[in-house]
Amino acid sequence: MAGECNIESSIPHQVRISNPPSSSRIKSPIPLKPKLDDKQSPEPPEARKQSPVPEVILPSTMPTPPKSKREQAQILKGYKADKKDTKVFENVTDGLRHLYRTKLYPLEEHYKFHDFHSPPLDDPDFTAKPMVLLVGQYSTGKTTFIRYLLERDFPGMRIGPEPTTDGFIAIVHKEKEQEGTIPGNALVVDNDRQFRSLSYFGNAFLNRLLCAKVDSPVLESITIIDTPGILSGEKQRVQRGYDFVGVLEWFAHRVDRIILLFDAHKLDISDEFRRAIEALKGNDDKIRIILNKSDRIDQQELMRVYGALMWSLGKVVNTPEVARVYIGSFWNEPLHCDANRRLFELEHQDLFNDLQTLPRNAALRKLNDVLKRCRLAIVHAHVIAYLRSQMPTFMGKDKTKHRLIETLPDIYVEIMKTTHIPVGDFPNCKKMQEQLKTYDFSKFPAMNKKLLEGVYMMQQKASDLLKLVHNEDMLKVGEEAQKIRGGAFDGDNMTPFAHGFDEGAKAGVGETRWIVEDKMAEYIRIFNALNPLDGKISGSVAKSEMLKSKLPNSMLGRVWKLADVDKDGKLDIDEFALAMHLINVRLEGHELPLELPEHLIPPTKRLGVKNNVYNTDSPDSGSAKFSSVSDNSASHHR
Numbered sequence: 001m002a003g004e005c006n007i008e009s010s011i012p013h014q015v016r017i018s019n020p021p022s023s024s025r026i027k028s029p030i031p032l033k034p035k036l037d038d039k040q041s042p043e044p045p046e047a048r049k050q051s052p053v054p055e056v057i058l059p060s061t062m063p064t065p066p067k068s069k070r071e072q073a074q075i076l077k078g079y080k081a082d083k084k085d086t087k088v089f090e091n092v093t094d095g096l097r098h099l100y101r102t103k104l105y106p107l108e109e110h111y112k113f114h115d116f117h118s119p120p121l122d123d124p125d126f127t128a129k130p131m132v133l134l135v136g137q138y139s140t141g142k143t144t145f146i147r148y149l150l151e152r153d154f155p156g157m158r159i160g161p162e163p164t165t166d167g168f169i170a171i172v173h174k175e176k177e178q179e180g181t182i183p184g185n186a187l188v189v190d191n192d193r194q195f196r197s198l199s200y201f202g203n204a205f206l207n208r209l210l211c212a213k214v215d216s217p218v219l220e221s222i223t224i225i226d227t228p229g230i231l232s233g234e235k236q237r238v239q240r241g242y243d244f245v246g247v248l249e250w251f252a253h254r255v256d257r258i259i260l261l262f263d264a265h266k267l268d269i270s271d272e273f274r275r276a277i278e279a280l281k282g283n284d285d286k287i288r289i290i291l292n293k294s295d296r297i298d299q300q301e302l303m304r305v306y307g308a309l310m311w312s313l314g315k316v317v318n319t320p321e322v323a324r325v326y327i328g329s330f331w332n333e334p335l336h337c338d339a340n341r342r343l344f345e346l347e348h349q350d351l352f353n354d355l356q357t358l359p360r361n362a363a364l365r366k367l368n369d370v371l372k373r374c375r376l377a378i379v380h381a382h383v384i385a386y387l388r389s390q391m392p393t394f395m396g397k398d399k400t401k402h403r404l405i406e407t408l409p410d411i412y413v414e415i416m417k418t419t420h421i422p423v424g425d426f427p428n429c430k431k432m433q434e435q436l437k438t439y440d441f442s443k444f445p446a447m448n449k450k451l452l453e454g455v456y457m458m459q460q461k462a463s464d465l466l467k468l469v470h471n472e473d474m475l476k477v478g479e480e481a482q483k484i485r486g487g488a489f490d491g492d493n494m495t496p497f498a499h500g501f502d503e504g505a506k507a508g509v510g511e512t513r514w515i516v517e518d519k520m521a522e523y524i525r526i527f528n529a530l531n532p533l534d535g536k537i538s539g540s541v542a543k544s545e546m547l548k549s550k551l552p553n554s555m556l557g558r559v560w561k562l563a564d565v566d567k568d569g570k571l572d573i574d575e576f577a578l579a580m581h582l583i584n585v586r587l588e589g590h591e592l593p594l595e596l597p598e599h600l601i602p603p604t605k606r607l608g609v610k611n612n613v614y615n616t617d618s619p620d621s622g623s624a625k626f627s628s629v630s631d632n633s634a635s636h637h638r
Contacts, residue, residue, distance in 0.1 A: 002401060003470060005592055014619050034115075043523060047178075085157065089142070090232070092366070092367060092468045093127055095464070096370055097126045099111045099458045099461060100370060102457055103458035105120060105379060107378075107455050108120065110381075111377075111385075111445060113377050116427070118250070118253055121370075122194065124194040125254060126366060128194040128223070129221065129362070130223070130257070130359060130365070131222065131227065131251075131255040132255065132256065132355070132358070133248075133255040133258045134224070135227050135230070135259070135261070136261035136267065137230045137262075137270065138230065139229065139266070140261040140293075141292045141293060141330065141331065142226055142229070142261055142527035143226055145261065145292070145330045145331075146224055149224070150171075150487045150488075151488055154212045154214045155213070156181055160240035167208030167209060167210055168208060168228070169226040170187070170210070170224075171212045171224040172223050172225075173213060173220050174214065176214055176215040178213055179213050181211060182210070184198075184207060184210060185206045186201070187209060187211045193211075194254065195209075198250065201242055201243055204240075204242040205241075208240075216487060217490075218484055218486045218489060221484045221485070222256075222355075225251060230270065231270065244276075248279045249279040252274075252286070253369065253373075255286065256286065256365050257286055259288050259290060260277070260290070261290045262289065262291050264291055264302070265295050265297075267308050267309050268312075269316055271383075274316055275417045277316050278316070284321075288324060289313070289324065289326065290328070290351070291305070291306065291328075294327045294328055295328075295335040295337050295344065296337070297337065298339065299339055302327070304327065308323065322538055326348075326351045329344065352488075355484060367462065367465055367469065371459065374455055378421070378455055379415075379427065383412075384445065385446055385447035386414070387436075387444055388445065391444075391526055397440075397442055400441075404441065405433050408433050408436075409429055412610075452509045504588065506597075508600070509599050514599075515581070516578055519580075523577040523581075524573065530542075532573075535572055537571075539560070539569055542560075543556075546560075549583045551587070555592070556583075559579050559582045560579065574603075574604055
């Protein structure tokens, strides 16, 4: 098994995680001596030898007393430390930053976590705006997508069919008077930004790093990261001069959303693109996929391209779940194949709804990432301490080091057995083996239980931060400031071209006529066939007609609650027509409103309207007319 990294297959099937059995009767190791009164004389030594000390039975819920004064002191010390650490935080960001600095960072520093996995977190990492990372091969429309979102150009932007963007560009918000660029070497020394630890990748990378300051309302809520186009074919043999995959991994741990872009005409995944996608593993919940430039192909070709993309991704991602793919053309050019316009609009709206959640869920995402970092740091500490414990004192250090690296999968299994840590928390085995080759295991620190206990305590306190997240979300409800504004996010709002305008339950908004009247003749014919009594039909009669729609009872129940405006348990002609209209809305694939919109309320049910007259007895149902007389208008004519 030495040298292999398939950890799951190396775990014996009989290993199970279970709690130790609890005994109902625990004998106290400390004999209790009876207290003597002043008048009572102690027993002679012979009597004490003959009379045994009575056995003391402790209940099963009481912890076993410590065996030594040292253990008693440790428990008291831990209790005092836990009582002392009762700092109250006003928001999630401050609490998370404090817990990281006091609990997690000391463990990371002690076991060289930053050399193996990720640089330490700075204060701006906790206060920064949500970030969106764009990744894709060259000429897939990454820079064009940013321009589409902002609806304007930005400094450093280059668009072309050839590989144009040759570096990383962080697009941040600044006022119009301060627009410009910041070079990479100056950016990483800015204490107010979250890019300081990028200096770890050296000058070759910093020369390819740029910060573009743009006055855009979109950037008030998010920060966008543009990346170089990933090379394909012979071009990928040229080295970039820096750890490109490592930089992507650094961003993947810190961004809120990762968008992979594919061109509908170029679905091949090069070796460099494959390594880039593999570097994003562990952040699958952040990844979204866009099949861009989809208007260049017709419906039949689009179906084939979509299937080919899913097949290619399945070979790289290696997960049973199907990735969410958004289909569209995210630019401001005319559509070549207009037949898919409706599909593109729906996909566009779904993607923008997903991006709108980023500002609201930023604190929860940071808490999730830090807790994920906690689990990895705990595993790393166990691995380093185990390697240190296996090293000899004097002879054979190099030979032992080589053997430990080769048997690292077995070491993972051994640690899993003793600590009950899930296999998914362990780092990549092959990568860890390569990194360990440059270290002296005899200089690794031994196990420090105090640091580990601090991290476990931090995980327990995370529940308090979750409550703060919930409280902050309650305060944010209804606040428009938490939504992304400007650019393409406001492009068609409040216009006839907005998503869902004049469709479904929104049809007829702002019109003087009642939209239900368009099919009133048909509704009157059906209503008369149901033999209304005193101008109304009962619920059982209406049910027989509504069930013909084949909608589930739960949905028909919602229709009834919306249509029964006066809540009398019966439907008149207006309410019946409204019910049939809502059923047709749902059958066309639109959602029903939670409350009846004002424009759908029958005119006779609105304030000030007294009555209406339908010619329901006319054999020519197509000539049915509607008229209403209001108290205000009647008094005006008088």
